[in-house]
Amino acid sequence: MAKVLMKGNEAIGEAAIRAGCKNYFAYPITPQSEVAEYLSKRLPEEGGVFLQGESEVAVGYMIFGAAGAGERVMTTSSSPGISLMSEALSYITAAQCPAVFVNIMRGGPGLGGILPSQGDYFQATKGGGHGDYHLLVLAPDGVQEAVEMTMQAFTLAEKYRNPVMILGDGLIGQMMEPVEFPDDLKTEPTNKDDWATNGMAHRKSDKRNLVKSLFLDPSALNNNNLVLKAKYEQMKKEEVQYELYNADTDYQVLITSYGTMSRVCRTSIDMLKSEGIETAMLRPKTLFPFPEKQVFDAAGKQSCKAVISIEMSMGQMVEDVERCVKGRRPVEFYGECGGEIPSPEKIIEIIKALL
Amino acid sequence: MQTEIKFAGFGGQGILLSAKLLAYAAMKQGSFVAWIPSYGPEMRGGTAYCTVVISDRLIGSPIIKNPTHLVAMNRPSLEKFENDVKPGGIIFINSSLIPVTSQRTDVTQLVVPVNDIAIKAGSVRAANIVALSAFAAKSKLVDLELLKECVKEEFAAKPKIIPLNMEAFDQGVKIAQTA
Known part of the structure; x- marks a missing residue:
């Protein structure tokens, strides 16, 4: 089409x-x-x-x-x-x-x-x-x-x-x-x-279905939570989706960012590259499940000095990033909100301060 | 290579449509495009604006502070955005409504009385099409025949107003070639 x-x-x-x-x-x-x-x-x-x-x-x-x-x-x-x-x-x-x-x-x-x-x-x-x-x-x-x-x-x-x-x-x-x-x-x-509860008429068995969220028996409720x-x-295990950008280089900084913000970061990475500075981005496409192992691995690359999460928030995904980096690199944050979207130039300034 | 064009005017001037038609033609030409409206709270009579990005590669940041070109349909738009335009770009000025030109000397100014031309073509409502075709003819961003087809396609459901818009389109191209 x-x-x-x-x-x-x-x-x-x-x-x-x-x-x-x-x-x-x-x-x-x-x-x-x-x-x-x-x-x-x-x-x-x-x-x-x-x-x-x-x-x-x-x-x-x-x-x-x-x-x-x-x-x-x-x-x-x-x-x-x-x-x-x-x-x-x-x-x-x-x-x-x-x-x-x-x-x-x-x-x-x-x-x-x-x-x-x-x-x-x-x-x-x-x-x-x-x-x-x-x-x-x-x-x-x-x-x-x-x-x-x-x-x-x-x-x-x-x-x-x-x-x-x-x-x-x-x-x-x-x-x-x-x-x-x-x-x-x-x-x-x-x-x-x-x-x-889609009607009995077309079904072979006569088992009745019940759609509910009330489980007064503690073991039944515990079981539902285990399910x-x-x-x-x-x-x-099966649904993690993410994208790595410019990650086959010896990047000095790993950016984590998603959605609209990640597109601005992509432009910043390209601009920094033309100045001879290599940075990379890991963009989670699934926020839950979070690409835990992938963040850990990408942060651990020898050339990588720091990880920074860039968001249109006051710092939310950064908590998952910190959790996954497990202290092997410093994790920084930059964000703006309320409709202000950090510009590529602003991101470059923030990243240069980390080098 | 990436080009960004800001279209600005007041609500009802057909700014969003002009921008969409340019983006549509560029897409048909095989470019990556994005059309980004401003949807912030605006007062009636305030400036409405919209940015089109045309690129030969995947578009990164769709937030553009400094566009390559500006199409200003009213005076507040010119005054608000003229200093954002990158050196070497085009500032298009609707002289029917803007009695001044820009102080900038590092850009090309294209001054066209689009409302007057549209009225002569049959209706002031086609002013946005005059502006679109004049700007396109000057900037050479898209093939003019293709763009004209896109205009025709846009109005396919209202065949009565196609001749008006075709005439407006041709007049816009003509004046850009002499301006």
Whole structure:
């Protein structure tokens, strides 16, 4: 298929349709409202359902309902909206239902602002709602990757029966870039007869399915947590995605950065290279599971003097980087937030100070 | 090689569309492109702007502080952004609405009364197309025939206004060649 020029938000909507998603529930919020605008028009054309909830809290439970009934379902929102959905995320994860949540981050905390930010890293990767759970978190660095990750998200959500989050930011949502929609990323929905409340009529057995998150018996609750834990361990083994940039050189500094911020870092690395200074970047594409071993290995290269995490936040992913570097190199941080995006020149200045 | 073009004006002047058409033509020509709107809180009547990046390699930072060229459709846009343009670039000035030129001497200034030309072509609403084609003819960033096709394609759902925009396009090219 030929390339088309599309806004990130619209491309995410189209990718969901191409992945076979027929259910989309949402509540508008800048900077991601175009997803709802796009799908409110496109989904009915495809025989799907778009429904605007009365709030993000309601949307979270509409997602739970559709996921529990075995349907492919997605919602999109931005930071404050995701906070409101976090209760449902905890319930959906406990009940082991697959669903796709997209967070096109804006500046916080509170209502914050509407410009791009990466302030929701902790919320996305460490929980957000209550209890012991994780989302599988994918972080695109542009419109093409947003499309591919949205399509993969449905497959991963069903493989693990766990919600998957696409963690983008306002720039990725608002920017237009050329995109292709790969046919080979669409997968057939898994058979959900064993667990979903998808109706008895077509099933061979008469076993009743129950989708729930309440386990009053302590050993049953402990067991449910062990099942979740085993899934997270499997994700760590099978789903880690990352990109190394300029890492085949004798780099002096290793940058860790993701999403929009990583693109600015890429430009800085190129500019430093033309001055004869080698630096490299490790860009996690999955934020959970985090590329733990890869960060440890890349930091350990003999030429590498320091690691620096560069983010549109006040320092969040850096905690995972520090954890993975295990003290073998100093780990520094630089970040700006609220919609301020560090410039390539600023990053170069920060890196030169480390040499 | 990377070129960045900032389009600026007030809301309703078709800034975002001009920029999108340029990006679309460059994409069809095989370049890497990005179209980045400003979506910050803006007052009514304030400046709306948008940046197009055209590159022969994967685009790194999409945040551009110093563009190669500027297309200024109103006076506040010129005053706000003229000093950001890199030396050697083009500053396009819509002289129908901007009674001054830039103080910069290290850039090429292309002064075109786009609103007047658009009115003569049939409607002031085609001013953005005049600006687009005049700028494209001067900067030679994309093939003009291809760009014209992209304009036609954009208005495919409204065939009535295609002749107006084709005329506006041709007039823009013509004036850039004489300006």
